[in-house]
Amino acid sequence: xxxxxxxxxxxPEPAVRPGDQPDFSNVKIPKAxxxxxxEVDVEPEAIRxxxxxxxxxxxxxxxxxxPWAGLLSDDELLTGLRHMMLLRAFDAxxxxxxxxxKTSFYMQHLGEEAVSCAFRRALRKGDMNxxxxxxxGLLIADDYPMVEMMNQIFSNELDPCHGRQLPVMYxxxxxxxxxxxxxLATQYVQAVGWAMASAIKNDTRIAAGWIGDGSxxxxxxxxxxxxxxxxxxxxxxxxxxxQWAISTFxxxxxxxxxxxxxxxxxxxxxxxxxxGNDYLAVYAVARxxxxxxxxxxxxxxxxxxxxxxxxxxxxxxxxxxxxxxxSEAWPLGDPVLRLKKHLILRGAWSDERxxxxxxxxxxxxxxxxxxxxxxxxxxxxxxxSVRDIFExxxxxxxxxxxxxxxxxxx
Amino acid sequence: xxxxxxxxAVRSAMDVSMGRDEDVVVFGEDVGYFGxxxxxxxxxxxxxxxxxxFDAPISESGIVGTAIGMAAYGLKPCVEIQFADYMYxxxxxxxxxxxxxxxxxxxxxxxxxxxxxxxxxxxxxGQTHSQSPEALFTHVCGLKVIVPSNPYDAxxxxxxxxxxxxxxxxxxxxxxxNGPFDGHHERPVTPWSKHELGDVPEGHYSIPIGKAEIxxxxxxxxxxxxxxxxxxxxxxxxxxxxxxxxxxxRSLLPLxxxxxxxxxxKTGRCVVVHEATLTSGFGGELVALVQEHCFYHLEAPVVRVxxxxxxxxxxQEWDYFPGPARVGRALTEAMEG
Numbered sequence: 001x002x003x004x005x006x007x008x009x010x011x012p013e014p015a016v017r018p019g020d021q022p023d024f025s026n027v028k029i030p031k032a033x034x035x036x037x038x039e040v041d042v043e044p045e046a047i048r049x050x051x052x053x054x055x056x057x058x059x060x061x062x063x064x065x066x067p068w069a070g071l072l073s074d075d076e077l078l079t080g081l082r083h084m085m086l087l088r089a090f091d092a093x094x095x096x097x098x099x100x101x102k103t104s105f106y107m108q109h110l111g112e113e114a115v116s117c118a119f120r121r122a123l124r125k126g127d128m129n130x131x132x133x134x135x136x137g138l139l140i141a142d143d144y145p146m147v148e149m150m151n152q153i154f155s156n157e158l159d160p161c162h163g164r165q166l167p168v169m170y171x172x173x174x175x176x177x178x179x180x181x182x183x184l185a186t187q188y189v190q191a192v193g194w195a196m197a198s199a200i201k202n203d204t205r206i207a208a209g210w211i212g213d214g215s216x217x218x219x220x221x222x223x224x225x226x227x228x229x230x231x232x233x234x235x236x237x238x239x240x241x242x243q244w245a246i247s248t249f250x251x252x253x254x255x256x257x258x259x260x261x262x263x264x265x266x267x268x269x270x271x272x273x274x275x276g277n278d279y280l281a282v283y284a285v286a287r288x289x290x291x292x293x294x295x296x297x298x299x300x301x302x303x304x305x306x307x308x309x310x311x312x313x314x315x316x317x318x319x320x321x322x323x324x325x326x327s328e329a330w331p332l333g334d335p336v337l338r339l340k341k342h343l344i345l346r347g348a349w350s351d352e353r354x355x356x357x358x359x360x361x362x363x364x365x366x367x368x369x370x371x372x373x374x375x376x377x378x379x380x381x382x383x384x385s386v387r388d389i390f391e392x393x394x395x396x397x398x399x400x401x402x403x404x405x406x407x408x409x410x
Numbered sequence: 411x412x413x414x415x416x417x418x419a420v421r422s423a424m425d426v427s428m429g430r431d432e433d434v435v436v437f438g439e440d441v442g443y444f445g446x447x448x449x450x451x452x453x454x455x456x457x458x459x460x461x462x463x464f465d466a467p468i469s470e471s472g473i474v475g476t477a478i479g480m481a482a483y484g485l486k487p488c489v490e491i492q493f494a495d496y497m498y499x500x501x502x503x504x505x506x507x508x509x510x511x512x513x514x515x516x517x518x519x520x521x522x523x524x525x526x527x528x529x530x531x532x533x534x535x536g537q538t539h540s541q542s543p544e545a546l547f548t549h550v551c552g553l554k555v556i557v558p559s560n561p562y563d564a565x566x567x568x569x570x571x572x573x574x575x576x577x578x579x580x581x582x583x584x585x586x587x588n589g590p591f592d593g594h595h596e597r598p599v600t601p602w603s604k605h606e607l608g609d610v611p612e613g614h615y616s617i618p619i620g621k622a623e624i625x626x627x628x629x630x631x632x633x634x635x636x637x638x639x640x641x642x643x644x645x646x647x648x649x650x651x652x653x654x655x656x657x658x659x660r661s662l663l664p665l666x667x668x669x670x671x672x673x674x675x676k677t678g679r680c681v682v683v684h685e686a687t688l689t690s691g692f693g694g695e696l697v698a699l700v701q702e703h704c705f706y707h708l709e710a711p712v713v714r715v716x717x718x719x720x721x722x723x724x725x726q727e728w729d730y731f732p733g734p735a736r737v738g739r740a741l742t743e744a745m746e747g
Contacts, residue, residue, distance in 0.1 A: 227467065
């Protein structure tokens with residue numbers, strides 16, 4: 001008799017499915033303030049633990065504690081809170097606009113606002129992000145005009161992309177936001193290339209690449225790590241682990257590795273995990289990584305542990321694959337409420353001011369929406385010219401496209 | 411003026427470009443210290459330093475992806491894919507990214523990159539070192555596609571490609587690297603030093619992208635070819651004695667339709683020759699264009715001569731390769747049709 005039995009395939013499954021009790025017992029959360037803050041020139045080998053722990057600043061009481069705390073003033077934190085509230089209000093209105101048929105599609109940030117809003121504040125003017133579709137906070141926190149974002153979403157006559165891009169696929173060189181691709185992970189290695197170019201030109205600017213937990217399975221993720229590690233590119237490689245890649249739980253892309261951050265270790269890249277719902281922790285870690293890059297110490301990999309409260313997009317129904325109450329059970333809380341609590345504890349904020357600000361922000365967003373809608377929505381009002389289909393494929397229009405444009409009557 | 415092989419001409423184009431513009435950087439597998447497996451980049455690292463000419467990890471997607479990022483920054487990367495057969499891992503970056511960045515961002519970002527790759531068969535490379543993937547690129551709006559057939563064109567076109575504000579695929583027929591080739595593998599190769607197109611200016615000059623060249627004037631039939639097949643076509647014309655006009659496309663996208671139409675309108679007959687496989691090859695596009703624009707002038711069906719619809723075999727390379735005998739039969743068929 002053979003000593004081996006027949007083989008069977010292991011297919012990972014999340015702990016719970018719709019109808020079950022939410023269960024995050026697998027997310028090991030260390031105490032806030034318990035993870036050390038190394039010097040920026042630390043050897044990656046010396047901080048391997050940081051790829052398996054979670055850096056947190058805000059504790060359950062709303063206090064900022066530990067070695068990563070103390071970097072932001074009241075005013076800066078209030079600005080951060082406002083950015084997150086603005087993004088949340090923007091999302092709510094745009095989600096509704098999609099439901100009203102004013103655009104074809106929308107992707108919201110609910111629960112993940114701290115990641116991009118705090119990160120942007122750690123960069124300088126001139127630095128470049130290569131984002132995914134869930135980092136609009138990079139624009140909001142850089143004061144990019146909200147009306148422009150809406151014009152893009154509505155594909156109207158003032159859409160900066162002239163109606164060529166899906167909603168939320170913004171672009172702004174001026175605001176350090178590379179044009180978004182729908183093809184996953186491609187931007188990650190491009191970020192490394194941009195950073196390499198900055199180093200080749202002895203510039204002072206740095207780049208940041210963004211990817212979701214699911215897309216780390218793409219080969220470009222690994223290409224980016226190889227190039228970043230090889231050339232010590234001044235780049236911050238961000239992984240937003242929001243637990244879900246549409247309906248696929250993060251365990252599928254993660255495979256046998258302990259964490260997504262741990263993937264950086266094999267490349268000799270310092271890798272840190274951070275509480276993605278803690279504005280202070282995100283800012284502190286981003287600033288640490290930015291300083292490393294700017295001091296020519298090379299790349300840093302950061303995994304943001306967060307939770308996608310909303311649907312993947314307006315075409316998605318999360319109740320079909322996860323318990324409805326799972327987001328409420330998420331152990332790292334709500335980034336807006338946590339910062340609000342912290343600011344109240346600092347004496348810089350109150351429930352009344354929060355409610356008042358919330359109303360003001362909603363008014364601001366509604367005003368912006370009115371202005372954007374006056375320039376058209378996807379199916380009504382002003383729209384880009386049909387001529388725009390043919391422009392901009394090349395710097396100079398070649399004869400075959402000119403013939404086609406003329407055939408179309410333009 | 412110097413006598414140059416196509417390898418030397420390609421190298422000279424990069425050298426001249428790097429000397430004129432410090433934003434031009436060259437990288438790829440083995441291109442730095444060693445100078446590339448075909449030596450196209452030999453000496454560039456020593457001359458311009460290792461941050462402007464360097465070796466890359468074996469990651470084609472990484473090479474093209476980082477080049478795109480560098481271009482977004484403001485550099486002009488000219489990268490080498492070691493063989494055209496290896497470009498497939500970079501296909502996503504080329505077709506979904508490089509080709510579309512200008513369009514999708516409405517010019518906010520652009521992608522002035524050049525992707526060089528040795529292409530085609532005839533060196534006993536077998537199925538993984540002989541492919542001609544040009545049709546995969548010509549189908550992609552936003553890319554430009556060039557296939558030179560001689561050292562003079564290779565240098566002038568590569569300089570244009572590096573100076574071009576859009577992404578350019580530069581396919582170098584490796585059978586022509588050291589000399590022209592007439593499809594007769596048993597004959598010794600004529601070196602470029604004995605060919606008029608091996609006379610290459612040492613300094614800067616450029617050849618416009620999108621312009622074909624008539625290599626032989628004729629009145630009986632038009633042969634449309636590019637790369638190695640230009641030389642095979644010329645040999646076939648000579649051997650059959652048919653007074654054919656031979657067009658060297660040089661640039662497949664954008665395409666010089668005007669030259670094609672003028673010639674076929676004059677001759678009334680057309681043979682299209684390429685080394686890539688038949689089905690959905692670039693020849694299909696050429697035949698469709700000739701049909702659309704010259705239908706009432708045609709006196710016979712357009713004939714295609716191409717590689718077979720199989721992978722490129724190793725031992726039977728010369729039975730796969732469209733040699734002068736096959737092109738000659740096609741010429742006769744077009745004349746009799």
